[in-house]
Amino acid sequence: MKRILIADDEEALQRLYKEEFEDEGYEVLVAGNGNEVISLLEDPSHLPDLIVMDIRMPGMNGIDTLRIIKEKYPRIPVILCSAYSEFKQDFSVWASDDYVVKSSDLTELKEAVKKHLKE
């Protein structure tokens, strides 16, 4: 079973994503900010197959976290999922694997996850 790490500061969204992706048959871990993500990753038993991460988070933000992830765990795909649509064209510059604008319809996100897990 694939393991996904969801990072978002909004508890409601954490819950929504967790339930939706569990429905899809994934094991889902959640984190509320960048620091939590990094400490989770330090436990090898928790190492996820993919990370879905918001950009604007308290503490360490998504972009900084992304940089650390890509340094230490370059093989884990990271999908940025943000309410900001204006960064969409810049995601590759930040070395994230994909960028999905948050929407109540999770179809696009789910497809992106599926796509990057297959590789």
Place this chain on the structure above:
Amino acid sequence: MDRGLELLKKVIQVANSSIGFDDRLQGILDLLIRKEGVERAILFSMTPDHETLELKKISPRNVLWDGSPFLAAKTPIGDTIHNHIPLLIPRLNRKEHKALVKHSLLKGFNSLIVLPVEDDNLVYGGLCLLSKQSLKPDPGQWELLDLVARELAGIIRNSRVYTESKKRIAELSVLYQVGKVIGSTLELDDLIERVVAITAQVINATGSALMILEKDSETVVVERKFGSVPPSVKENIFRDLLDQKGNQIVNRGTTSPSRNRDALTLKDKNHQGSGETHQISSFMCIALNFKGPYRGRLCVYEKISLGNGTTVYFSEEDLSVLSTIGNIIASSLENALTFQKIETLARKNEWMVRNLSTLYQIDSAMMTSSTLKDLPQIILEAITLKEGLGFSRAILLLADEDKKILTPMAWSIQRESDQDPSLKKRDHLTGNELSGYFVRQAAQIRNIRQEADQVVHDIKVPLTKESGILARTFLEGRAFLVDRVMEDPRINKELAKRLNLDSFASVPIYAKDKVVGVIEVDNFINKRPITEEDLYLLSMLAHQAGLALENARLYAFIEKTNNELKVARERLIESEKMVAIGEMASGLAHEIRNPLVSIGGFVRRLNKKFSGDDQVQSYFQVIINEVERLEKTLNEIMDFSQDPRGNYREWDLNRIVEEALGLIQRELDEGQIKVQKQWGKIPKVFGDNRQLGHVFYNLFLNSCQAMPQGGLLTVRTYSDKGAERSWVTCEIKDTGGGIPPEVLHNIFNPFFTTKVHGSGLGLPIVHKIVTRHNGEVDIDNRPGEGISFLIKFPSAKEARQQLQRITTIREENHETDINR
């Protein structure tokens, strides 16, 4: 007593007597006759050039001969004189003397004795003694004859010294007299008067004349006669001397002044028809030598003998006196002329200064009125006001270069009566007041309908050489002054009649070295002749007018540019405002989107959980739809404020526009709007097709909404290569009445709308998208008619190059971020 000594004694007596020199010579010759068989004695004098011998005295006095007083020097007689050796020809009938005896003075004699008449220094001539018998003087007689010849030489020498000193004295006295006269005045007029009088008086001539011309212009600067001078003298002699044969005579005049002892017959040129002639028995004329740019002649006519009052010829002495006078007066005259010239210049300067200050005031009046509309009228008022240049009428015609005609732009007529009585007299006005005065007058006049309008307003002068002076003034760029209009073949008869012209002047108006128009002036009311000075002033004014016109034009241009700048600045502020709104919107988006996602996401989950319960599901569906709608709006706002440039591709703008037209088809049909499409051959553009389509969709929608009763929508694409950039342009033109100018500046403001259900975001989004694509939006608003939107994009090639530059900069920035 020896006969020879007797003779010598008598000769010496005569030589030393108190009678005149001529009489002494004659007396000595008379003494020689009959002595030693001499039947004729002749004294020849040698001319200065040593070419001829001239008869000086002959004895006996009643000799009859054919009158020729000269003898060539190349004869045995001449040779004798040259060689200083006495000669005896005992038999003149010899063959070799044939030529000599031919001379009537020597005819009929048998033998000849020739003695040189000379002293130790000079040869004066020769003494010839002739006899029918054969002369055979013995040595004593030769000695005697030699002594007599020396005595003759002495008399001649004394006579020359005497004449010379007499001449000196005469000259000195002339110098004194003339010097006294000319030293007493510096007034040219006075001086001339005195010069001609003293000249005639000193030479004892009945008349004298003086004329001085300026070398280059040939204008007469001095011309004065004294006493009786033939009336045709000026026209004929002076003109002939100075003009036609001027140089020749001047040259001869300087070395040997012209003199005419024979009667001079002149035809009076002014009376050629009548053939009237004037007799001048003698006249004498010298050239006056000036250092400056003048040439002149001093002439005297008809000398009267002091004794009996009869006319006598001028002598060499007279000529030298005249030359002396000429030399003395020339420099005085020149000084006086220069003095006068300086004075004239000073007067002219004063005049110029006066006029310049008028011009300056007119000029400053012109400068205070910076609007193009008032300016021509003010110029013309200045020309026609009595306080200005004072012409009866002035017309300013400007050229329409397209139509190749001159048309009146403004005109003015001097009004005698209706000047503002409340105004002070112009003389009492200060410069500033005067400027105001001109302006006020102009304003006053603008309101008065002038009768001249009828005559002037529809004048049209084609710009061809044949259409008269005004056209030529323009074409040739120079001033014209026409004195007698009706006699001048160059003028435009029809126009002259219409304007009731009998004389007029016209000057070109230059603006930046180019003729832009013409000012015509005339005095058709007061009939005052137009002078060169008028023309000069007018030219100066026209020059000022040209400058002022150019200034006003520049001013208008600057004003326009300024306005454009202001608009551009406002636009800039506008777009900054929109950036701010964009930022706000994106911040807002974050705040709104997260709750929306939660709401929407959980409702979808609920919806799944309650599958089977249609009623509940339909409620959920409402929430889902509403959230979706909110999210869509949110996306639109985000589109407006951001740019997913990752989606940029090359597109055919024609296709995009065509597709946008398709989206609006329903509205077009409903509104009965005709569409005219002109697809140009255009390069591809680079961008986001969805956004680009949105631009045209918004514009089409606006046009449809502006034409609810139907109309014409013209859609045209074309490309044009500008100097700096080449654009791909789509023009959307409608007939929906356009936008009222007073709200035009608002249309790119978000939320500005005049429609009941409008959101006011259409055009701001259009603007945002177009500028995001490095394009521009131009508007051609025709209130009451319609409006055109010109949407301009760079070609794909150009856009890529631009983007390349931007991205490079961005990546560089990001790299530094990442490496931090």
